[in-house]
Amino acid sequence: MSDRRTTPATDRIALERLRGAVDRPAYTAGRPATVIAPVVDLCAAPDGPRERQLLFGAPVTAVDTEGAWTFVEARDDGYCGWLNSGTLAEGLPPATHRVAVPATHVYHHPDIKNGEVMSLSLGARLAVTGTEGRFACLSGGGFVPLVHLSDQPAGDPVEVAELLLGTPYLWGGNSRSGIDCSGLAQTALRACGRNCPGDSDQQFAAMSHEVPLAEIQRGDLLFWRGHVAMATGPDRMIHANGHTMSVAYEGITAALTRIESAGDGAFLGVRRP
Template sequence: MPFGICNLSIVPLRLEPTDTSEMVNQVVFGEHFEVLEKTKKWSKIRLAFDNYEGFIDNKQYEDISEKDYQGLSLETKNYAGELIDFITDNNNNLTTIPLGAKLPFLKGNSIQINNTSYLYEGKVCNQQLPKSTIVETAFLFLNVPYLWGGKSPFGIDCSGFTQTVYKLCGYNLLRDAKEQATQGEVLSFIEESEPGDLAFFDNEEGVITHVGIIMNDYNIIHAHGKVRIDKLDHSGIYNVDTNQHSHKLRVIKRFI
């Protein structure tokens, strides 16, 4: 089976193999994946981090060997810790990378993709941090605009936000809210929750469609229009701007 790696800043992962198809996720620099199918223009891929599948333009990634794929899966996970940073290759070409980009085969200040070496001198996140850092990390994304399928400081959706925050703190979540809701330990009451726990919300059909990170004093930080802070009560999220409930609470879960 072929394998690949993203060598660009942020690449759309689409539902169908066409430029006009819905963007369901993003692939950020350094993320590696299996190539499940390949046509002249498009590849169907499965991300190594969370097994998410979708279609990526063949011009927007590099092939890698199975050895490198396995090596990337086994190595210490190093992520870019600056909101926006840049790397330079052997020819001094500059590439911007977002917060949470993976730094493949990091040694000192050097990262490697096939025969290309890149210099990276920014902050590196590679440790499992205390639960108290979850909310602190979430604040880095405050006011980032909502973007369906997004997971970068230029645009992010609700589950992309929670997944990326947890990833930077050393914990793995699945991609979509309904998938994340299958993980963790259920809490019976809001009063049992701690900062860093996740609250999930469903629609009228009972499908979980939203997630946010619980803070102190019954506040919640979540991506809704933008990454924002609202109130959380037994009914759901109370929007402090509209003075109305915007989401109906389904379940609270603890992951750490």
Template sequence: MFGICNLSIVPLRFDASDASEMVSQVIFGEHFEIIEKTKKWSKIKLAFDGYEGYIDNKQYQEISDSLYKQLENEEKVYSGELIDFITDSDNNLTTIPIGARLPFYDKNSFHIHETEFKYEGKTSGKKLNKNAIVETAYLFLNSPYLWGGKTPFGIDCSGFTQTVYKLCGYNLLRDAKEQATQGEVLSFIEECEPGDLAFFDNEEGVITHVGIIMNDYNIIHAHGKVRIDKLDHSGIYNIDTQQHSHRLRVIKKMI
């Protein structure tokens, strides 16, 4: 069985309960495999990054095996507006955040099954050059931190890096420790370029944080909010507290 998200932002939970931790979010247009289904909940695996969790059965639409395969092979087009809306043939409005998938997009319209939608905003998803990574990251500046979040209304550190890269045409995995398995290791901080990722670990050596490197050893990352701080050999130096907040583990070139 397969499904697609037909609502703007849906919580993906650790367990099959409304009270369970939100581990990520499913954004409009994202498709997924349904691993198991009960009366109220479905365990799903997102096609984009393989992430698994539970979603309320009322918050998605089932799709056929053939449609799932078409979505896999189709060129990915995403909403490029921070927030916008789509309309169906009955003029029903649905708000969508930046990064929402627009399946089978063509000339300001797209469709899911037999339902056609109109969307007149900017689109993204084509592979852009590395300079676009930092430019796109600026769109999220001051977005509040939210564990499991992937939108400007609440985002976590790896949701931020994943979404920015997605809008520029590149796929990252969901969690910081997973993203740290991708790309090419840089030996020295002096080798880094704007758009590279810096990863940070905790006392146990587990990677728990990630940010996007900017010019002049600045870094943009989600910590309380999406903010800009300084990066040095030790880690992130918080310009407000005048202290180091994260310990540098590795820098990686993704593109």
């Protein structure tokens, strides 16, 4: 059975590449689009529960529409779901930069005292057309402090994850406003130019380089059933977790004991991305 989360098809229509593999009344090439909201929920059904989130600048392929909702496939990781159609735009230029700090603001003018348009999270992507003083000029209008942007991938996923320390835990979250365990791992790895699926079970399945717990290194991922954390060293990890309801450090031995005693899920092992 195909995984609904990564099958770009509704009951009515599927992407053309699924013809012959998925039976639907109609098929489409899809329409390229870009997320233009700071953060948007990717839902299991129109107006349904959140499964993941997409950030400003995320490229998607629009597959189907129903009322005010559009079914999309995220082009970064193939995750599929419904989002509000008003959060999408077509025909935008490709992103050139990413937000490389926990959060930033888009301003009306290149002046921090002149009012902001919106706030953007770590990992949001922007099309920069030039600079004005200490600000980047955006293709759709607005200005962002240059010091908050980068046009190069980060070098250390642990350093990226640490930027989000203290961020509140949010199931399915992918932003500075709220993030979950797999969202943190994906954000950290993607900032470094590495592919990473959206949910922890997908991440575990995608990473075949198994590492003994005694040989764990910085940047390795620890997996439990339904949970993932990132090692910051041989005896400590960082994770978004429901225990502290935040992104926090925790000793690896202490976490193994705590999670086992709570019965929250079996430890599956360590994987090196």
